[in-house]
Amino acid sequence: MRHSTKWRMVALAAVVGLIVAACGGGETEGAPAPAEGGGEAACSSVDSVKVQLQWFAQAQFAGYYVAKDKGFYADECLEVEILEGGVDIVPQQVLATGGAEFGIAWVPKALVSREAGANIVNIAQVFERSGTLMVSWADTGITHPRDWAGKKVGNWGFGNEYELLAAIEKFDVPDVELVAQDFTMNALLNREIDAAQAMIYNEYAQVLEAVNPDTGELYQPEDLNVIDFNDPEIATAMLQDAIWVEEGWIADEANQDIAVRFLRATFRGWIYCLDNFDDCVGVVLDNGSALGESHQQWQLNEILALIFPATNGIGVMNEALWDQTVEVATSQIPDLQGVTIPDSAYRTDLAEKAVADLQAEGLDTKGAGYTKRTITLREGGE
Amino acid sequence: MTDAPEVVSTASRRSPRVRRVVGFLGVLAVVVVAWELYKVVGEALGGVVPGTELRLRPPPNDRFMPHTWDVVLQLFQPVRRNGELTVLLLAKAAMFTLREALVGFVVGGVIGFGLGVAFVRSTLAERAFMPYVVASQTVPIIAIAPMVVVWGGQLDVPQWLSVAIIAAYLTFFPVTINTVRGLRSPAPTAVEMMRSYAATPSQVLWKLQVPAALPYIFTALKVSATASVIGAIVGELPAGFRDGLGRALLEFSQQFNVKKLMAAVLMSALAGILFVAAVTWFEHRLVAGDHRREG
Numbered sequence: 001m002r003h004s005t006k007w008r009m010v011a012l013a014a015v016v017g018l019i020v021a022a023c024g025g026g027e028t029e030g031a032p033a034p035a036e037g038g039g040e041a042a043c044s045s046v047d048s049v050k051v052q053l054q055w056f057a058q059a060q061f062a063g064y065y066v067a068k069d070k071g072f073y074a075d076e077c078l079e080v081e082i083l084e085g086g087v088d089i090v091p092q093q094v095l096a097t098g099g100a101e102f103g104i105a106w107v108p109k110a111l112v113s114r115e116a117g118a119n120i121v122n123i124a125q126v127f128e129r130s131g132t133l134m135v136s137w138a139d140t141g142i143t144h145p146r147d148w149a150g151k152k153v154g155n156w157g158f159g160n161e162y163e164l165l166a167a168i169e170k171f172d173v174p175d176v177e178l179v180a181q182d183f184t185m186n187a188l189l190n191r192e193i194d195a196a197q198a199m200i201y202n203e204y205a206q207v208l209e210a211v212n213p214d215t216g217e218l219y220q221p222e223d224l225n226v227i228d229f230n231d232p233e234i235a236t237a238m239l240q241d242a243i244w245v246e247e248g249w250i251a252d253e254a255n256q257d258i259a260v261r262f263l264r265a266t267f268r269g270w271i272y273c274l275d276n277f278d279d280c281v282g283v284v285l286d287n288g289s290a291l292g293e294s295h296q297q298w299q300l301n302e303i304l305a306l307i308f309p310a311t312n313g314i315g316v317m318n319e320a321l322w323d324q325t326v327e328v329a330t331s332q333i334p335d336l337q338g339v340t341i342p343d344s345a346y347r348t349d350l351a352e353k354a355v356a357d358l359q360a361e362g363l364d365t366k367g368a369g370y371t372k373r374t375i376t377l378r379e380g381g382e
Numbered sequence: 383m384t385d386a387p388e389v390v391s392t393a394s395r396r397s398p399r400v401r402r403v404v405g406f407l408g409v410l411a412v413v414v415v416a417w418e419l420y421k422v423v424g425e426a427l428g429g430v431v432p433g434t435e436l437r438l439r440p441p442p443n444d445r446f447m448p449h450t451w452d453v454v455l456q457l458f459q460p461v462r463r464n465g466e467l468t469v470l471l472l473a474k475a476a477m478f479t480l481r482e483a484l485v486g487f488v489v490g491g492v493i494g495f496g497l498g499v500a501f502v503r504s505t506l507a508e509r510a511f512m513p514y515v516v517a518s519q520t521v522p523i524i525a526i527a528p529m530v531v532v533w534g535g536q537l538d539v540p541q542w543l544s545v546a547i548i549a550a551y552l553t554f555f556p557v558t559i560n561t562v563r564g565l566r567s568p569a570p571t572a573v574e575m576m577r578s579y580a581a582t583p584s585q586v587l588w589k590l591q592v593p594a595a596l597p598y599i600f601t602a603l604k605v606s607a608t609a610s611v612i613g614a615i616v617g618e619l620p621a622g623f624r625d626g627l628g629r630a631l632l633e634f635s636q637q638f639n640v641k642k643l644m645a646a647v648l649m650s651a652l653a654g655i656l657f658v659a660a661v662t663w664f665e666h667r668l669v670a671g672d673h674r675r676e677g
Contacts, residue, residue, distance in 0.1 A: 056622065056633065086622035087632070088528035099535050184638045190441065206638060210445065285462070288624070289471060290633045290642075293463045380639050382463050 043077035047258050050081045051243075052091040052100035057084055057288040059299035060201060060241070061104070062280050063126070067269030069283045076261035092118050095246050101255075102262060107239040107322075108329045109159050114345060115335055119247040122346035124263050124315035124354075125322070126270070127306040130237035132163055133204055134227040135188060136195040143225050145171045145234060151194035154181030160197065162332040163229040166236035169332075185210075195227075201302040205295055209381045218379060238325040240306070242346075243315070256350060263354035267314045270307060271363050273300060274370060295381025301373050308367030313355035317348050414450045421447055448641045453648070456641040468642060471630070472649040478625040480653050482542050483614040486549020487606060487657075494554035494606070495599065498561025499587065508562070519555045523613060526551060528620040541621045548617035552609040560602035564595025600665040607657040615650065627653065 053061050064082055067073050073080040083100055085091065091103035092113035105113075107122065114120060134153070136142040142151065145167040153176050155161040161178075168176050179193050185207050188196035198204040204226070212219045229237040243263070249255050273280035277300065284296050311318045326341045355365045424442025431438060440446045448456075457469040465471075497515065501508035527548050534544030568590050576586045618628025627650050634642040 084622035084624065087619040089620050089622060097536060099532065183636065213443065289465065290461055290630055292637065381637060
C-alpha cells in the first residue's frame with residue numbers, strides 16, 4: 001500500500017511538472033525580437049501594429065519580412081507583428097474584427113467582403129499584375145482561351161475562378177468542362193485535365209520541380225503552354241495582393257500617419273529586394289524553416305515581376321486595372337452582380353505620399369528596369 | 383530451488399513484451415511489403431487496372447508513393463539545402479505540438495471528470511447537459527478551430543492556449559462518458575454498505591466510486607491522448623503557427639513532397655504513440671497497483 005502511494009505521488013509530481021513546463025514554454029514564444037535598425041533611439045514613441053497575411057511566410061510576403069528584419073519598420077518608429085495566415089483565416093475578417101491594423105488580400109475577394117459588410121479600404125495596390133495562369137501541356141496545343149473548347153479545364157473555385165470564367169465568356173468558348181482542381185498540380189501531371197490553374201510563383205514552379213518520367217529530368221518550360229490573364233489580348237486579369245485597412249481606423253489622422261510610415265517601410269523592403277535578391281530570399285528562408293530554397297528564389301523573382309515595373313510607383317493604384325477588376329468582378333461574381341463599387345473602396349493618397357518620400361531619397365520606386373533573373377529550380381524546389 | 387520460480391516469472395513477464403515487439407514489427411513488415419508490392423505490380427501494369435483504362439489509385443509512381451526506405455532516409459536528410467535534418471525539424475515540431483496537446487489533455491481530462499461526477503451526482507444535470515455534450519462532439523473540429531483561434535486572438539489569449547483549448551474540446555468527451563460509466567460500476571450493495579456506515583457522499587465518491595472508475599477513466603484517457611494530439615494539429619492549421627506538426631504537414635502537402643509528408647505523418651504517429659504510452663505508464667502505476675493490493 002505504501003508502495004502504491006509513493007507511485008501516485010511520483011505520477012502526480014510528473015504530471016504537475018509537465019504542465020508547468022508546458023505552460024512556461026508556451027509563454028516564451030511571444031517575446032518580440034529586437035529590431036536591428038537602431039532607429040528606435042530617435043523615436044519619442046513606438047506604435048505597435050499587426051499585419052495579417054493570407055498564408056504562411058513565403059517570398060510572396062518578402063517585403064514585409066525584409067522591412068521587419070532589416071529594421072525598416074523600427075526606423076519608422078513602428079513595431080510590426082506579422083501574423084501568418086493559415087487555413088480558414090480570412091485577412092478581411094481579421095481586419096473588420098480589429099485583430100490587425102493591416103491586412104493583405106486580393107481585390108475581388110476583398111470586394112466581396114466589403115459587400116458582406118466589412119468596411120475595408122485598399123490603401124496600397126502592391127501587385128500590379130495578376131499571378132494566375134492557365135497551364136497546359138505543349139503537345140495539347142492550347143495557346144488561347146478559345147482552345148479550351150471541349151476540354152477539361154481545372155480551377156480552384158473559392159473565388160479564384162473569375163478571371164477564367166470572364167475569359168471563357170469574353171471569347172464565347174463553347175463546351176468548356178470546368179473541373180474542380182485541388183491545390184496541387186497532380187491532375188495536370190497525370191493528364192487528367194487539359195488545363196490547370198496555377199499561380200506563376202507557386203504551382204507553375206511545382207510542375208517545373210517535378211521529374212518527367214520519360215526523360216528522368218525535371219519538366220522544362222518548353223513542355224508547357226501558359227495562358228496569362230494579364231495578356232492585353234485577354235485582359236481579364238484581376239488585381240491581387242493589396243494592403244487593406246478598416247475604414248473607421250484610417251479615418252483617424254494619427255492612424256493615417258502610421259499607415260504612411262508602414263507603407264514607406266514596406267515599400268522600402270520590396271525595393272531592397274530588387275537590389276539584394278539573395279539577401280531577400282535569405283530573410284524569407286529564415287522565417288520558414290521548411291521552405292525550399294530554389295522554390296523561394298523562383299517565387300521572389302516572379303513576385304517582383306508582379307510588382308515592378310510599377311506604373312505609378314509601388315503601391316499606387318493603376319486606375320485602368322482597378323476598373324478592369326471591378327468590371328470582371330461585377331459581371332462574374334454572383335455576390336457582386338449589379339453592385340456599384342464606390343471609388344472610396346480604395347485611396348491612393350497614403351501610398352502616393354510614401355512613394356514621394358522614397359523618391360525624394362533617391363530610391364527607384366517604379367523599378368522600370370526590372371527584368372526577371374534565370375532561376376534554376378531543383379527537384380521538389382529544394 | 384528459489385531460482386526456478388524466479389526464472390519462470392521473469393520469462394513470463396518478458397515474453398508478452400517480446401511477443402508485442404514481434405507483433406508490432408510483423409505488422410510493420412506486412413505494411414512495407416504490401417506498399418512495395420503495390421508499387422512493383424502497379425508499375426508493371428503501367429499504372430492502370432489490367433484490361434481497362436482505369437488508373438490505379440494512388441498512382442504507383444515515386445511521386446505519389448515513394449519507396450518506404452526513401453521516407454526513412456528523408457528523415458536523415460536536410461529538410462532543405464543546407465538546412466537542418468528533417469528528423470530534427472519534425473522532432474521539434476512534435477515537441478511543440480505535444481505541449482499544446484498535453485495542456486489540452488489535462489484541461490479536458492479535468493473538465494471531463496468533473497462533468498462525469500456532476501452527472502452521477504445529479505440526474506437532472508445529466509438529463510439537462512448530456513445532449514449538449516453529445517452534440518458538441520458532432521460539430522466538426524475544423525469548424526470550431528478557426529472560431530476559437532479568432533476569438534482567442536481578440537481576447538489576447540496566447541495562440542498556443544487557443545490551440546490547447548481545441549485539444550481539450552476533443553479530450554473531455556470520452557472522459558465524461560467513461561467517468562459516468564465507471565462511477566456507476568460499483569455494486570449498489572457496496573454503496574449501500576458505505577452509507578450504512580454513515581459515509582459522506584464525498585467519501586463514497588473517493589473511497590469507492592473513483593477507485594472503481596479508474597480502469598474506465600484510463601481507457602478514456604488513452605482515447606483522449608490521441609484525440610488531443612489530433613486536436614492540437616488541427617488547431618494549428620488556422621493559427622498560422624510557425625512551429626508544430628500542423629504547419630509541417632500543411633507545408634509539405636502544399637509542396638506536394640510526399641516523402642517529407644510521410645515523414646511528418648510518421649512523426650505525428652510517433653507523438654501519439656508516445657502520449658498513449660505515457661498514459662499507460664501512469665495507468666500501470668495507479669490501476670494495476672490497486673488491483674494487486676486488492677488481490
